[in-house]
Amino acid sequence: MRPGQRDVHRLLPHGHPMVLLDRVELLVPGRVVEASKAVTVGEPCFAGLDGNTPPEGWALPSSLLVESFGQAAVVLWQATQDTELSATGAIPMLAVIRRCRFLGRAYPGDVLCHHVELDHSGPNTAIVSGHTAVGQCTIAEFGELMAVTGNAGKAGRGNGRPAPSRANGNPTAEGALR
Amino acid sequence: MTNVEDRKTELRELVAEVLEIEPDELTDHGDFVEDYDGDSLRAIELLARIERKYKIEIPQQELATMRDFDAVYAVTAGYAGWRS
Numbered sequence: 484m485r486p487g488q489r490d491v492h493r494l495l496p497h498g499h500p501m502v503l504l505d506r507v508e509l510l511v512p513g514r515v516v517e518a519s520k521a522v523t524v525g526e527p528c529f530a531g532l533d534g535n536t537p538p539e540g541w542a543l544p545s546s547l548l549v550e551s552f553g554q555a556a557v558v559l560w561q562a563t564q565d566t567e568l569s570a571t572g573a574i575p576m577l578a579v580i581r582r583c584r585f586l587g588r589a590y591p592g593d594v595l596c597h598h599v600e601l602d603h604s605g606p607n608t609a610i611v612s613g614h615t616a617v618g619q620c621t622i623a624e625f626g627e628l629m630a631v632t633g634n635a636g637k638a639g640r641g642n643g644r645p646a647p648s649r650a651n652g653n654p655t656a657e658g659a660l661r
Numbered sequence: 662m663t664n665v666e667d668r669k670t671e672l673r674e675l676v677a678e679v680l681e682i683e684p685d686e687l688t689d690h691g692d693f694v695e696d697y698d699g700d701s702l703r704a705i706e707l708l709a710r711i712e713r714k715y716k717i718e719i720p721q722q723e724l725a726t727m728r729d730f731d732a733v734y735a736v737t738a739g740y741a742g743w744r745s
Contacts, residue, residue, distance in 0.1 A: 578702055578705070578706065579702070579706050602713060603709055603710075603712060603713035605709060605712060605718070607705070607721065608705055608706075608708070608709040609709075610709055610710070610713055629705075629706055629709060631702075631705055
């Protein structure tokens with residue numbers, strides 16, 4: 484199963500310019516997704532850089548690498564759920580990262596290839612693992628990423644308005660621990 | 662892993678990793694919030710990890726009672742069908 488661009492955007496709650504995924508290469512709901520993103524010099528993160536910027540300054544920020552990997556995970560999680568999160572107003576959020584290692588950097592012109600495996604999926608949580616490669620070189624390993632859903636009512640993409648901010652970032656967990 | 666002590670050891674390691682403490686620091690009745698700086702996010706992570714490890718489903722409402730290790734073991738044992 485290889486969804487088209489439209490499907491990728493349907494499965495992701497993100498809007499431009501925060502969609503950090505170009506194409507889904509392989510999608511097996513409940514198991515695995517392989518997705519890619521081309522790093523280009525026109526991206527906002529490279530704005531302001533010039534000929535005086537040292538070579539390492541052109542590396543894609545690690546935070547955006549993680550975000551891109553996380554978006555691939557959302558595609559997989561969404562495709563696995565019986566009901567798409569967008570239908571319920573729930574917004575997937577990255578909650579926990581464990582055993583993550585950066586082994587290399589990506590630069591404009593590189594293509595990130597994410598391999599994400601779904602280790603656990605529940606109504607409100609998902610745990611994934613995987614890695615990101617550029618060509619044959621693995622540049623990041625993700626031992627465990629956990630995503631949770633936050634309910635933001637009818638917010639989300641497609642309504643032309645930004646989603647309400649979640650100032651405290653806390654997931655919905657009424658009664659948890661306390 | 663079949664007896665209670667082995668299961669408790671395994672579960673204690675899991676809980677300790679979520680709370681980011683050493684397993685021997687985690688007592689049976691130490692309150693996750695008061696004694697180990699736990700919060701709602703760690704609670705959800707704990708639930709997800711237990712479900713994944715033991716291939717069970719635990720309703721989120723159970724988190725309200727899972728305040729210490731003893732309670733976590735009791736809830737997990739209940740849903741996993743472990744005999745005490």
